[in-house]
Amino acid sequence: MSKAYSEKTEETIKPPLTSVGVIGWIKANLLNSWFNSLLTVATLYLLLKIIPAFIRWAFVDSLWMSTGAECHQAGGACWSIIPANLRFILFGFFPYDLQWRPLVAMILLVGLLFYSQNRNHWKKSLAYLWIFGLFIMGLLMKGGLFGLTSVESAQWGGLPLTLILSVFGLTAAYPLGVVLALGRQSKMPAIKTICVIYIELIRGVPLISLLFMSSVVFPLFLPEGITVNKIVRAQAAIILFTAAYIAEVVRGGLQGMSRGQYEAAESLGLNYYQTMRLVILPQALKIVIPPTVSILISAFKDTSLVVIIALYDLLKTTQSVLSDPEWMGFSSEAYLFIALIYFVCCFAMSNYSRRLERELDTGH
Template sequence: MITGSNTDAAQMKPPLRNIGVIGWLRENLFNNLFNSLLTLVTIYGLWLFVPPLIRWVFIDSLWFSSAEACRDIEGACWSIIPNNVSFIFFGFFPEGQQWRPLTAMLLLFALVFYSKNRKHWRQSLAIYWLLGLIVMGGLMHGGVFGMPVVETAQWSGFPLTLMLALFGMVGAYPLGVLLALGRRSKLIGIKSLCVVYIELIRGVPLISLLFMSSVMFPLFLPEGVSFDKVLRAQVAIILFAAAYIAEVVRGGLQAIPAGQYEAANALGLSYAKTMRLIVLPQALKIVIPPSVGILISAFKDTSLVVIIALYDVLKTTKVTLSNPQWMGYSSEAYLFLAVLYFVCCYAMTSYSRRLEKELHAGH
């Protein structure tokens, strides 16, 4: 029926060219001349680039072979990873004891997974984390329950990366909060100290602090006292991250309306109580998403300890690559690491975005 009434028009389906796959293509890829050209050029570029890449990665590659077998192939030699996986992940941790860092890492992932759910954000969570950190430290260091002691100099690989980032964050957070409070203080002496510290640290690259930790800290200590390289780097990372956390927390403090401070004053609460009971709980909640951002940066930045010769996961990979047997497969090894870092960081990024949305909706 072509000469339909109004009811027919309402029941008629939209034209085929506006819905389904074709409609989507017209809407999103070919909506005008410029976009159509752009799409075609991009598809051509992808056509040149992607098939050879897939060939290299999947078709011509070897996954679980010996180094010799890799010499004759055109594609990627992923075998470098399974053949060196224990060294890349655990570095110089003694052979028979590598279940310990593995357990510590699994424990960490379990804790992270448990903390993701906002229903679990209670006081008990802090206790779980404290217990977890103690157990992780015990597993790594040993000396209890018949586990032989492993010196921090032997801590290496992925657990070192995780620990530097995690303990860096745990150590830096209280310091950062204090610095932020100091910077907002009305007391000129304290305020200027905090401002100088924060701006000084934020103005220099992390690597200069790491140099400081490796060449200057030993000079600062009295004769006979020394503490090891890993711990010194950890201190440098804490000092560095604290300045950035301070700025994030300051943002949170500024977002708290003045009425909250005034109400607390009117109730006769002291400064410490005002901060602990009224201001900080609100401010810290606001800054959770940007804090995850700082955690991501800290996690990425731990790779810089390579430069002061600590054996984090990047350095153990480089050591593997300097083995004559596996020389020349850098692309494969680095791509593997890139995927490892990407998965960790991307999980944190998307979690932080989701959290931001959820917390924002609550207002």
């Protein structure tokens, strides 16, 4: 009896067709009230207006491997601007025959980043690997040793310059930011005041004003006869700027530490330096890894501002291609291409930051 009963239920009490499968999903997620149905219809209408037109422009009517003159005749997108100028956009004025060197350096950097994203590899040896890797990259860019032809840093440009400015910017800004954060938490009024003024001053002004400063005021600071390369000056401005933001992030981590940690360290007889190095910073810096990655993302995006002081980063090389009469008027295509490069990099970083946040979340 009971068996027959259960067989019967299995047969008859199936969920109605309209609440499972595709139809059910559509009903639950797109048409669950009159307002939502209206919204869905309106959105679909808009998408139908935009997407086919975009696809037509970007793929159907587009040219991929043509000259600029042919592009001016055609109606669709002119993606040809990218393959035709790819090496200049990516490497700027780096000597044409030697462009394999920045390419290898970039591959090395991406490889290192990829290796470092696994938390099992976070050991002391990784730090040495990075120092060694950065040295090799510097060597590849600059040359002058081991039979590599020397390349003036004034000729650096394109994507490698963007990456150098952000990677070196962050590596140098991080320790400085930690020191500033510790200074801001310090009990010594003079040190605290200096750090607070520095942090608030830098955070209150736009990066451009610092970049202008690096390009026009900084040379005045140096004694006669000494000049510093433009890239190094911009790099210094980026470091000083990023450090203030890192300091605020790290301060958040320091404030998240309970008093008990400090008291425990003190009662063990550790001095200030030991307390910070062995107890507080390892915990505080771990908490702030996700916001630090956001700082890294914005530092990466902000390197594009060096365009304004005429450094040939990725954006500037693209602009100078666009000022070539042959390719004039195809800004949308070129800008979309480098937007894609920036997007891929930033999206990878923000995804990574979200993953880390999940992994580091110990559930307290």
